[in-house]
Amino acid sequence: MQLDERKYIILQAIIRNYLETGEPVGSRTISKYTDLNLSSATIRNEMADLEELGYILQPHTSAGRIPSDKGYRLYVDKMMEEKEREVEERKELLLEKEDKVDHLLKQAAKLLANNTEYAAMVSAPQYHRNKLKFIQLSRVDAQHLLAVIVVEGNVIKNTMLTVEEELSDETLLKLNILLNTHLNGLSMEEINLGMIAALKQQAGIHSEIVAGVIDAVAEAIKADEDLEIYTSGAKNFFKYPELADHERASELITTFEEKQLLTELVQDNLSGDNNTGIQVYIGSETPVAGMKDCSIVTATYELDEGMKGTIGIIGPKRMDYEKVVSNLRLLKNQLDDLYKR
Amino acid sequence: MQLDERKYIILQAIIRNYLETGEPVGSRTISKYTDLNLSSATIRNEMADLEELGYILQPHTSAGRIPSDKGYRLYVDKMMEEKEREVEERKELLLEKEDKVDHLLKQAAKLLANNTEYAAMVSAPQYHRNKLKFIQLSRVDAQHLLAVIVVEGNVIKNTMLTVEEELSDETLLKLNILLNTHLNGLSMEEINLGMIAALKQQAGIHSEIVAGVIDAVAEAIKADEDLEIYTSGAKNFFKYPELADHERASELITTFEEKQLLTELVQDNLSGDNNTGIQVYIGSETPVAGMKDCSIVTATYELDEGMKGTIGIIGPKRMDYEKVVSNLRLLKNQLDDLYKR
DNA sequence: GTTAGCACTCTAACGAATCGAGTGCTAACA
DNA sequence: TGTTAGCACTCGATTCGTTAGAGTGCTAAC
Numbered sequence: 001m002q003l004d005e006r007k008y009i010i011l012q013a014i015i016r017n018y019l020e021t022g023e024p025v026g027s028r029t030i031s032k033y034t035d036l037n038l039s040s041a042t043i044r045n046e047m048a049d050l051e052e053l054g055y056i057l058q059p060h061t062s063a064g065r066i067p068s069d070k071g072y073r074l075y076v077d078k079m080m081e082e083k084e085r086e087v088e089e090r091k092e093l094l095l096e097k098e099d100k101v102d103h104l105l106k107q108a109a110k111l112l113a114n115n116t117e118y119a120a121m122v123s124a125p126q127y128h129r130n131k132l133k134f135i136q137l138s139r140v141d142a143q144h145l146l147a148v149i150v151v152e153g154n155v156i157k158n159t160m161l162t163v164e165e166e167l168s169d170e171t172l173l174k175l176n177i178l179l180n181t182h183l184n185g186l187s188m189e190e191i192n193l194g195m196i197a198a199l200k201q202q203a204g205i206h207s208e209i210v211a212g213v214i215d216a217v218a219e220a221i222k223a224d225e226d227l228e229i230y231t232s233g234a235k236n237f238f239k240y241p242e243l244a245d246h247e248r249a250s251e252l253i254t255t256f257e258e259k260q261l262l263t264e265l266v267q268d269n270l271s272g273d274n275n276t277g278i279q280v281y282i283g284s285e286t287p288v289a290g291m292k293d294c295s296i297v298t299a300t301y302e303l304d305e306g307m308k309g310t311i312g313i314i315g316p317k318r319m320d321y322e323k324v325v326s327n328l329r330l331l332k333n334q335l336d337d338l339y340k341r
Numbered sequence: 342m343q344l345d346e347r348k349y350i351i352l353q354a355i356i357r358n359y360l361e362t363g364e365p366v367g368s369r370t371i372s373k374y375t376d377l378n379l380s381s382a383t384i385r386n387e388m389a390d391l392e393e394l395g396y397i398l399q400p401h402t403s404a405g406r407i408p409s410d411k412g413y414r415l416y417v418d419k420m421m422e423e424k425e426r427e428v429e430e431r432k433e434l435l436l437e438k439e440d441k442v443d444h445l446l447k448q449a450a451k452l453l454a455n456n457t458e459y460a461a462m463v464s465a466p467q468y469h470r471n472k473l474k475f476i477q478l479s480r481v482d483a484q485h486l487l488a489v490i491v492v493e494g495n496v497i498k499n500t501m502l503t504v505e506e507e508l509s510d511e512t513l514l515k516l517n518i519l520l521n522t523h524l525n526g527l528s529m530e531e532i533n534l535g536m537i538a539a540l541k542q543q544a545g546i547h548s549e550i551v552a553g554v555i556d557a558v559a560e561a562i563k564a565d566e567d568l569e570i571y572t573s574g575a576k577n578f579f580k581y582p583e584l585a586d587h588e589r590a591s592e593l594i595t596t597f598e599e600k601q602l603l604t605e606l607v608q609d610n611l612s613g614d615n616n617t618g619i620q621v622y623i624g625s626e627t628p629v630a631g632m633k634d635c636s637i638v639t640a641t642y643e644l645d646e647g648m649k650g651t652i653g654i655i656g657p658k659r660m661d662y663e664k665v666v667s668n669l670r671l672l673k674n675q676l677d678d679l680y681k682r
Numbered sequence: 683g684t685t686a687g688c689a690c691t692c693t694a695a696c697g698a699a700t701c702g703a704g705t706g707c708t709a710a711c712a
Numbered sequence: 713t714g715t716t717a718g719c720a721c722t723c724g725a726t727t728c729g730t731t732a733g734a735g736t737g738c739t740a741a742c
Contacts, residue, residue, distance in 0.1 A: 238591040250579040
């Protein structure tokens with residue numbers, strides 16, 4: 001047996017109906033819902049076939065049918081194909097340009113959650129070009145030095161260093177020159193122990209300042225390892241009864257709060273790059289443990305050259321995929337454009 | 342009628358029992374629970390009195406009694422008095438010293454939530470001494486200047502400024518001296534428009550750089566207006582049936598996620614300073630709308646001179662106040678000591 | 683002042699009956 | 713050969729009356 005045109009239309013009708021109501025769909029409903037002009041008996045026969053093919057499920061005898069993960073998958077794939085062909089009209093999301101990236105991204109997450117009525121996440125962009133660009137040591141007061149470290153991509157890191165006795169302007173200048181001439185343009189791998197030792201030796205009695213600066217450099221470069229993730233709309237989980245029972249809700253909220261569990265998602269998304277940049281995980285396909293009853297849709301954005309991050313929506317399997325995809329695409333485009341002018 | 346010793350013992354027994362079980366407490370239970378050696382009938386009489394006095398409630402006829410807010414209040418006040426007299430043994434919480442304050446505070450929130458099994462919040466300290474301490478302009482590359490601004494309390498703010506044409510070292514030095522000599526030691530109120538105009542004039546063709554720096558200064562000083570709050574343990578709401586129904590849970594989770602609603606708590610806590618630094622809000626006493634069914638316990642910590650923040654626990658009204666208070670006190674002390682060595 | 687006893691109240695739990703949506707199958711029809 | 717009407721059947725959800733039990737308030741006796 002095979003999936004012909006008519007069977008797919010019926011499957012689609014079942015899914016569309018189920019997305020709206022969340023209730024199993026019966027043959028009579030479909031008989032009226034579609035314009036196939038078929039009786040419920042005929043639909044029943046087709047539904048039996050669809051079930052045998054694995055696209056739909058019966059929660060129990062004498063209930064209607066609900067889509068299986070396989071059914072959703074087919075539906076989503078076909079939808080994505082169609083969307084591909086359509087020219088997306090460029091609506092604007094109300095994303096105000098914020099001066100701070102973290103504010104911007106928090107706002108983006110909130111916007112997604114409010115627009116879709118699902119839970120939303122936004123990961124801060126990861127920087128992959130980690131060459132040292134600039135170091136500046138300045139005296140703040142008698143005991144304190146401020147080290148400012150700028151990494152390629154204009155990521156800035158400050159560290160306050162404490163010194164025993166006040167350094168003269170000349171010493172400070174020397175140290176600055178020493179650090180900048182030797183370290184600038186280097187990546188972390190290139191700053192090896194030998195070089196550090198040589199630097200310390202040249203710094204003489206100020207070797208511990210050099211050590212402090214180098215620690216700070218290491219810190220600045222590895223900073224992108226703990227990935228910042230913003231979330232919004234946790235309460236939306238409660239809107240869908242299939243997610244709202246205590247056990248599930250508790251698990252979801254925890255996963256959502258302990259944001260590092262969502263890191264999987266970002267990794268998965270940034271590595272596997274498909275053409276559209278939109279990735280749909282249905283039910284058990286999701287890489288996040290504890291969200292097996294959900295569907296997750298993600299997209300990759302690129303704020304500036306090489307600064308890629310992930311935005312995503314988490315909701316019930318019966319989510320409005322079209323709406324979610326178009327929302328994500330919209331926001332992705334806007335983020336992409338934001339800093340590229 | 343008045344609350345005599347025996348009545349209070351019975352009230353205490355009711356509360357203790359209710360804290361454990363969450364079920365209305367009957368006269369028979371109390372008759373056995375206490376060592377007053379009274380029959381259930383006597384207890385019933387006393388309970389009728391306690392109800393008349395407003396310390397306990399009956400959810401419906403033929404159910405046991407539960408404490409009212411007034412009852413809790415009395416219980417907590419007496420407990421706090423006793424605690425006051427006791428010498429607190431100084432246990433250590435496993436708070437590892439983190440190099441970044443935000444990591445430290447996130448960890449603190451998690452620790453509180455895990456130890457108490459309630460939801461926890463930690464606000465980042467607010468800085469109130471906002472005098473400018475130090476400004477440093479540096480050239481990063483041909484088009485970019487980095488402005489580093491240090492405010493008293495060692496809060497650091499960076500801004501990248503874009504310039505049309507490269508500045509000479511000499512110009513840079515002049516600008517640095519200009520800015521530092523005129524602005525250092527001043528608070529925001531003292532930097533008025535006249536001064537800004539004068540500075541710009543002195544900077545000549547580089548007036549827009551001065552403008553950029555001053556904007557950044559303003560930004561750095563007002564930065565503490567949007568208060569950072571860390572939360573943890575949202576899932577713990579689900580552990581207490583009286584908070585876990587959909588409506589309430591949804592509201593709580595939302596309030597907890599939209600952290601700015603918790604700001605009220607921080608404000609309230611930092612302004613009204615009582616002797617112990619521990620503040621207990623029971624039920625409707627809480628300043629946070631949407632948490633009227635909860636009790637909230639907060640404490641103020643002081644990381645460094647003038648850098649005060651708030652830690653707090655949010656749970657059901659029948660929370661284990663003793664445990665919560667001692668946990669908060671412990672953490673408060675540890676935070677207080679952390680940077681004062 | 684305390685307590686035993688008793689009638690009374692009210693919720694939670696249980697089970698039987700009923701309802702109704704939906705199915706699968708069969709036989710008739712175009 | 714595909715479609716449809718008809719029918720018996722299944723099974724979850726709902727309803728409703730019953731029961732069990734926990735707890736009360738009141739009264740009378742100690």
